Amino acid sequence: MSLSSRMIIVLTTVGLISGGFLAGVAQLTKERVALNIQKEIEEAIVEVVPGTTQNQKLHQEEDFTIFSGQDESGNTTGYAVQATGIGFQDKITLMFGINDSLQKITGLTIIDQKETPGLGAKITDWNAFLQFWENRDASGQLTLRKPPAGSLEELSTSEINTITGATISSQKVLEIVNLSLEKLKKIISEGKIAGERQDVN
Amino acid sequence: MSTKSIGAEYLKGFWDENPVFRQLLGMCPTLAVTGTVITGLAMGLATTFVLIFSSLVVSSIKRLIPAQVRIASYIVVIASFVTIADQFLKAYFYPISKAMGPYVPLIVVNCIILGRQEAFASKNSVGRSFIDALGMSSGFILALLVLSTIREILGAGTFLGYQVMGAWFKPWTIMILPAGAFLTLGVLLGIALVIERKTMRS
Numbered sequence: 419m420s421l422s423s424r425m426i427i428v429l430t431t432v433g434l435i436s437g438g439f440l441a442g443v444a445q446l447t448k449e450r451v452a453l454n455i456q457k458e459i460e461e462a463i464v465e466v467v468p469g470t471t472q473n474q475k476l477h478q479e480e481d482f483t484i485f486s487g488q489d490e491s492g493n494t495t496g497y498a499v500q501a502t503g504i505g506f507q508d509k510i511t512l513m514f515g516i517n518d519s520l521q522k523i524t525g526l527t528i529i530d531q532k533e534t535p536g537l538g539a540k541i542t543d544w545n546a547f548l549q550f551w552e553n554r555d556a557s558g559q560l561t562l563r564k565p566p567a568g569s570l571e572e573l574s575t576s577e578i579n580t581i582t583g584a585t586i587s588s589q590k591v592l593e594i595v596n597l598s599l600e601k602l603k604k605i606i607s608e609g610k611i612a613g614e615r616q617d618v619n
Numbered sequence: 620m621s622t623k624s625i626g627a628e629y630l631k632g633f634w635d636e637n638p639v640f641r642q643l644l645g646m647c648p649t650l651a652v653t654g655t656v657i658t659g660l661a662m663g664l665a666t667t668f669v670l671i672f673s674s675l676v677v678s679s680i681k682r683l684i685p686a687q688v689r690i691a692s693y694i695v696v697i698a699s700f701v702t703i704a705d706q707f708l709k710a711y712f713y714p715i716s717k718a719m720g721p722y723v724p725l726i727v728v729n730c731i732i733l734g735r736q737e738a739f740a741s742k743n744s745v746g747r748s749f750i751d752a753l754g755m756s757s758g759f760i761l762a763l764l765v766l767s768t769i770r771e772i773l774g775a776g777t778f779l780g781y782q783v784m785g786a787w788f789k790p791w792t793i794m795i796l797p798a799g800a801f802l803t804l805g806v807l808l809g810i811a812l813v814i815e816r817k818t819m820r821s
């Protein structure tokens with residue numbers, strides 16, 4: 419057998435075997451991976467909309483998803499918005515909760531971020547950042563408080579404390595939320611929400 | 620063909636040929652994922668898995684592969700095991716997989732792995748290649764653990780997430796930033812060189 423045909427046969431065989439093997443592995447793990455991602459989103463909804471036990475996906479577009487939350491007896495607890503926007507280094511994906519009259523942000527959590535460890539990554543820290551997002555006034559735009567106020571009580575209800583040393587990361591999160599708020603209000607006021615019901619426990 | 624004793628074959632990965640401190644291979648994961656001990660350890664274990672299985676496969680099919688396409692074949696074998704490791708982490712250790720980001724798929728280009736195939740597994744028996752891979756992985760894990768322990772304790776005051784430094788301690792943020800990785804690695808390489816010179820003289 420000539421050298422070139424041997425080379426072709428060996429490489430093709432190696433490629434085919436490894437491809438087949440990987441297809442099998444992907445099949446085996448596919449369900450669990452999808453489950454992990456779904457579980458993460460569900461936990462985030464429960465975190466930002468207090469009292470939620472079930473949720474429905476109401477609306478979905480690129481980098482923007484609206485869920486509604488219900489408690490055990492089926493009463494609406496509020497909406498959860500998952501949004502992705504540009505951060506300081508890479509995209510930030512976050513989720514925030516808002517009550518059903520769209521007046522009050524009930525909480526915020528960061529799903530995915532690649533901000534600077536130790537500085538911008540503090541947007542995932544409860545004490546440094548997330549605690550300021552509970553019970554914020556959502557009727558207008560939220561603003562950043564810089565330099566940060568010493569305690570939660572000193573902040574007005576439409577203010578968020580800036581993280582010291584990570585102004586841009588704080589600013590970017592705020593921009594994503596303000597933009598999403600506008601979008602959410604527009605979609606709801608136009609009555610566009612009629613997405614497929616997707617009950618999940 | 621290597622003629623070392625089995626014990627020496629394993630132990631060489633720890634010091635004489637330690638992939639990080641002596642061969643300076645695999646610098647990218649060494650610097651990138653050693654900010655916390657848990658990600659350093661996960662990277663070490665994932666690399667161990669890929670290195671051992673690639674060495675086993677390469678050493679058993681070495682006679683079938685024409686020399687001209689050996690690198691391409693090794694890379695396909697390595698990439699397959701890396702993908703398996705990546706899928707496994709995503710399915711069963713999702714938070715760790717997220718913390719390591721793109722660095723799991725990047726094990727494919729870790730020179731320790733291709734280097735061992737070319738320098739060892741393609742010339743030695745399956746058994747010896749296994750011992751060699753085990754030794755090299757142990758040396759790599761050791762290096763990652765030393766680096767990540769120093770960086771996590773100084774940079775966050777914690778070890779494996781548990782607070783080990785008192786309230787007086789102010790974390791050195793630079794240690795968990797990329798610059799801290801370079802500083803720590805540089806100091807450790809310096810220490811390794813001093814030890815090397817001292818032992819050569821005696």
